[in-house]
Amino acid sequence: MVEFLSFREGESTQEPAVTVESFTGQSNATAVRIEPGEDARELLPHLDRLSLVEVNFPGFGDGRGYSAARILREAGYTGELRAVGDVLVDQIVAMRRCGFDSFHPAKALDDAAVDRALNRYDDVYQKAIDGRTSIWAKRHPETHNG
Amino acid sequence: MYRYDSYDQAIVDARVEEFRDQTQRRLTGALTEDQFKPLRLMNGLYLQLHAYMLRVAIPYGTLSGKQMRKLGEIAGKYDKGYGHFTTRQNLQYNWIKLADAPDILAELAMVEMHAIQTSGNCIRNISSDQYAGVSADEVADPRPWAELLRQWSSFHPEFTYLPRKFKIAVIASDDDRAAMRLHDIGLKLVERDGVVGAEVYAGGGMGRTPMVAPLIRDFVAEDEIISYLEACLRVYNRYGRRDNKYKARIKILVHEIGVEEYKRQVEEEFAHMRALGLNPPVEELARIRDFFAAPAYESGLSEEIDRSDRAFALWVDRQVAAHKAPGYAIVNISLKPIDGIPGDASAEQMALVADLAETYSFDELRVTHAQNLVLPHVRKADLRAVWQKLVAAGLAEANLDLITDIIACPGLDYCALANARSIPLAQKIASRFAAAERQAEIGELKLKISGCINACGHHHAGHIGILGVDRRGVENFQLLLGGSGAEDASLGQITGPGFSEDGVVDAIEKVTDIYLAERESGERFLDTYRRIGMKPFKEAIYG
Numbered sequence: 088m089v090e091f092l093s094f095r096e097g098e099s100t101q102e103p104a105v106t107v108e109s110f111t112g113q114s115n116a117t118a119v120r121i122e123p124g125e126d127a128r129e130l131l132p133h134l135d136r137l138s139l140v141e142v143n144f145p146g147f148g149d150g151r152g153y154s155a156a157r158i159l160r161e162a163g164y165t166g167e168l169r170a171v172g173d174v175l176v177d178q179i180v181a182m183r184r185c186g187f188d189s190f191h192p193a194k195a196l197d198d199a200a201v202d203r204a205l206n207r208y209d210d211v212y213q214k215a216i217d218g219r220t221s222i223w224a225k226r227h228p229e230t231h232n233g
Numbered sequence: 234m235y236r237y238d239s240y241d242q243a244i245v246d247a248r249v250e251e252f253r254d255q256t257q258r259r260l261t262g263a264l265t266e267d268q269f270k271p272l273r274l275m276n277g278l279y280l281q282l283h284a285y286m287l288r289v290a291i292p293y294g295t296l297s298g299k300q301m302r303k304l305g306e307i308a309g310k311y312d313k314g315y316g317h318f319t320t321r322q323n324l325q326y327n328w329i330k331l332a333d334a335p336d337i338l339a340e341l342a343m344v345e346m347h348a349i350q351t352s353g354n355c356i357r358n359i360s361s362d363q364y365a366g367v368s369a370d371e372v373a374d375p376r377p378w379a380e381l382l383r384q385w386s387s388f389h390p391e392f393t394y395l396p397r398k399f400k401i402a403v404i405a406s407d408d409d410r411a412a413m414r415l416h417d418i419g420l421k422l423v424e425r426d427g428v429v430g431a432e433v434y435a436g437g438g439m440g441r442t443p444m445v446a447p448l449i450r451d452f453v454a455e456d457e458i459i460s461y462l463e464a465c466l467r468v469y470n471r472y473g474r475r476d477n478k479y480k481a482r483i484k485i486l487v488h489e490i491g492v493e494e495y496k497r498q499v500e501e502e503f504a505h506m507r508a509l510g511l512n513p514p515v516e517e518l519a520r521i522r523d524f525f526a527a528p529a530y531e532s533g534l535s536e537e538i539d540r541s542d543r544a545f546a547l548w549v550d551r552q553v554a555a556h557k558a559p560g561y562a563i564v565n566i567s568l569k570p571i572d573g574i575p576g577d578a579s580a581e582q583m584a585l586v587a588d589l590a591e592t593y594s595f596d597e598l599r600v601t602h603a604q605n606l607v608l609p610h611v612r613k614a615d616l617r618a619v620w621q622k623l624v625a626a627g628l629a630e631a632n633l634d635l636i637t638d639i640i641a642c643p644g645l646d647y648c649a650l651a652n653a654r655s656i657p658l659a660q661k662i663a664s665r666f667a668a669a670e671r672q673a674e675i676g677e678l679k680l681k682i683s684g685c686i687n688a689c690g691h692h693h694a695g696h697i698g699i700l701g702v703d704r705r706g707v708e709n710f711q712l713l714l715g716g717s718g719a720e721d722a723s724l725g726q727i728t729g730p731g732f733s734e735d736g737v738v739d740a741i742e743k744v745t746d747i748y749l750a751e752r753e754s755g756e757r758f759l760d761t762y763r764r765i766g767m768k769p770f771k772e773a774i775y776g
Binding site (some may be wrong): 104123138147148149150151153157161171174179181182184203204207208209210211213214215221222223224225227229 | 238240242243244247250251252255271272321354384385387388389390391393394459467470475503505508509511513515517520647734
């Protein structure tokens, strides 16, 4: 079973994440946890001192964390972006596409199921933040958009 | 029609295998029902009162003869020999065994069909105008846009766990046949300075808080529509309510923060999104558009229709609409026989309609949001032959847009959410008004029935709407007047206290009697209602 999954090179950040409120109120923390309903854009002025952002999913059905992750990556955040909480195997692929590069699910995942999920779909229609070339772009290799 | 390439096919095939794996885990007990539920719901499989229901997507309501034939075969092989066409141009099978669901999806994949995102809190099947491509007044065929949106929304990484379901419609005519402004987002194609783009409406919907969508942008060019929609969805995903599922649709967000504030937030996000290169290459919409090129219409065809058979002439007058190509006609096939179930078709009827499409309509069919079917390109010279075959199959009812052309949800006969039965009521109303002369005398009257407040039967948008409720354990029916899902969209108003099943049929008769007494020349029921208001109707019903 997989307790922790990382797609990053090297060690993961071990520092405990603080709340957004305490992070923006102090200068030395380098890890923060975003809850659903908190605005990821509040972190944008501080991206250069962050090494870990945890996005909490208290329930798998609350999809706000997908937007939070993408907003951070779109703003150029390159540190670790970790999904924590009710993270299910069937969501790993979409989360990867939104920029998450590590996962700490509340319930450990089955290794084989994770492998199957990651290799299930060869291609994706849309451009996202993960750098995968969209089907739209593959159909028109002579162009640069999409 | 659009055809899958190897990319489209690979995605649908992979989905079949993924669902097979998930179903297998459920059947062996590795997944509990609670864990399986969100997975099956992403694929249109609902647990209903008596069995599983599988909802198959018919993207923008367009399908080929081969696809319709397959839908009929599945109905015969895995269901009780019929299927139900829905108000979102989909098809539902009501008697499915869980163990069969993966095989059904595999059969659908063989004909380039799927059930992806026909349920769940994600972007649902994109709906459109059943006359797309064949009506003379459209700016452009809306289906290439709808297909582009189908691809964009399929497994969208950011918008798969929205606050609530999300429905999009695309039209391109001034006549709205798709209830566009009753969708979460409605697009109406328009042309400005030689560029095709869309007017964007957001925050419409039915359910317990019906809203007609306001315009949020009067033009988005076709090469920016994806990034604009990403902006609309991101604002909704971040700020739509998640504390109460009945207040979670985008209409509540738009209403609570106000249209201007929603627009402002979308524009801000759009300004940001524009720089991210999210739009497909312009060549992609052009590639899709090529699939929807007009078929090879013959020229020099006769415009004559032999009207010597009275029953045929009546059917032509009611069911046939003008086609943009000379010598051709659009044929509406009623799925509303007087004693039938609105929107149901048997396996044999689906097979016959598939044959008709192949023989007479360039292998093309449409499904309408009013739960009927359309043969979009029939030579006028072939109308009689088509009609004869429809008569033999029990599909020649001539009641398009008349009082017996009832939209009804499956209701308490099938649905786990319903409070009341819709189907028997629809049948009673149809029987009461069955006489063809009487229906013709009343004229256009859109009657819509929902068996609960979720409004799947579009009762808010009916010229006459009926809402079934549960009153201390007894089915009770509220009556609404004055709704419209068309270009003159409006929401019906409740007349007053509700009725029993028979009582509501009597009340409808009183309502139509008042209309016939009060109408001025050329007025439809809806026009008379709008002119004279609720009062005379109310007095007749309750007086």
